[in-house]
Amino acid sequence: MKKITLGFLFLAFLFFTGCTQTAPIIPSDDAANSKVSPRNISDNPSITTDNGVNIKEGNVTANDIRSRMSPSGGLPNDGTFNNSSEGLQSVYFGFGDYSIVNDMYKAVDKNVQTLKNYNGKIKIEGNCDEFGTDEFNYALGLKRAKVVKDALVAKGIPAGMFSIISLGESTPVCTDATDECYAKNRRVDLKKQ
């Protein structure tokens, strides 16, 4: 009997302590039920695909690319993927990351060899995938551009050769909703001026 009484008391304790919490207001915001589709809006721009990247798409399947991506989503740098000026190599990054992974130093070294014999100016453009918001994505692109510049300068290329800019997620080379496509957009391009 005493056990039953204690049981009841325990239940009562749980019951009443539960009342002390204030539940947050979570409004339902179901797009399907509440969206409005104005019929008189005629300006409906959409992002178009830019195939400016030099990729041998014909022989590389999505699964091939995915199997060669690093766990963080970075692309390998064997020359397959590139969006930089002739003789230069784009550097690819992992998701949300701005450090140069080991295999990307091959691209950095290739750029060093090319730039040793180049007297013009180079613009280093940092780019991101679409998964980020607002200013943070542009800052991420900037950090990627800066880290590539620093790596080149550390290997003897004069800092005065470079200008850096972040293009954020504004300049995708691929707009398909696929992992490999997002990986192509997380890059730093080197453009001869």
Add this chain to the structure above:
Amino acid sequence: MRFFYILFLLFSLIRAESDVSLTIKKNVGSKAGIFIENISSGLMPAISQKSFILFKDDLTLSGNFEIVESKNISGSDNYLLKYDLSGANGANLNVSLFNGDGNSLLFQKNYNISSFDKYPFLIHKAVSDINKFLGYNSMEWINRLVLMSRYIGPGKSEIVLSDYTFTYKKAIIRDGLNLFPKWANKSQTSFYYTSMSSGLPTVYEYNIINGAKTYIASSEGMIVCSDVSSDGGRLLLTMSPDGQPDIYEFDKTTKKSVKLTDFSGIDVSGQYLSNGKEIVFVSNRLGYPNIFKKYIDSPTVSQMVFKGRENNSCDTKGNKVVYSSRESKNIFGSNTFNIYMISNGITFPITSSGENQFPRFSDDGSVVMYIRQSNGNSYAGFVNPRTNQNKLFEINSRVQSIDW
């Protein structure tokens, strides 16, 4: 023993009764019934239908009205709203508000604007006036102009002016990459934006009255005007003159900048807090994006949010903060982002599903706008935490940044 059972039963009954009374109170929340009658003639069917939807959405979002389908709604808290929209002299709107049985005219007003495609602004103004006339809380926020930067192709974006429902839209800055629009003053006569056209990221101030464009500042790498002080005299800029994104305060009179943050990672999105004495910002100083704050004249930084692994966008109004937080862990594909509000030391969610980002307070702080991304399209969501009203409007564009 019996005493405990009786005590338990008694408390249970009290609690149950308490819940019932709360429910009744909420349901009785005294929303006025309102019947909307469109007496316009000569409108294109699409415009006629759209104007009705705008009235309905505005009234519903106020949290004070319940749209009724029957015209017979007698009673002191019920109303009949008649409107006549026409293309006379641009757009012309006559609005009359009667009591529920239609016998007594309570409010009548005529509105006009120079071009017909701006008619949504007339409807928003009429509804906010009716709301005010009936003594409800202000909903002037529906009259605000919205600025957004939208992507129109790789490396191309334009800045668009719209009403809050995105029914009216007009591109005002075209060509090149134009980013991060931010209103320069409360009267919404000019705004700041980042232009990437010259190769060096530059912030300009654009006057929407006379079209004048004024240079403000430029920086290698990136530059963004994140916030404007309440008197309009100071700006919070994210700049990277040495390749490092940090937050600076720019004085419009002296044209000088003072560096407010100094971190080797990322500090962005500075927002004034507490009448401009403090700032809230996004930083990855803990290894992931999160919300921090600091006094303007002190180097000490304190963490503001202790939940979530990716809190990468924020806005402030007075002492209130809203921020977006990623709540799923997909490296690729869609993730759940929700918007949270911090008010009086309490943090609570104001969205519950979807990919919701870019939270922005209304000018009076009563409503939060956010952008929901879904299947490559963007929707503008509005949440009024006081009335628990919310609404999504389709934007038909991919949004880069937004302000209102």
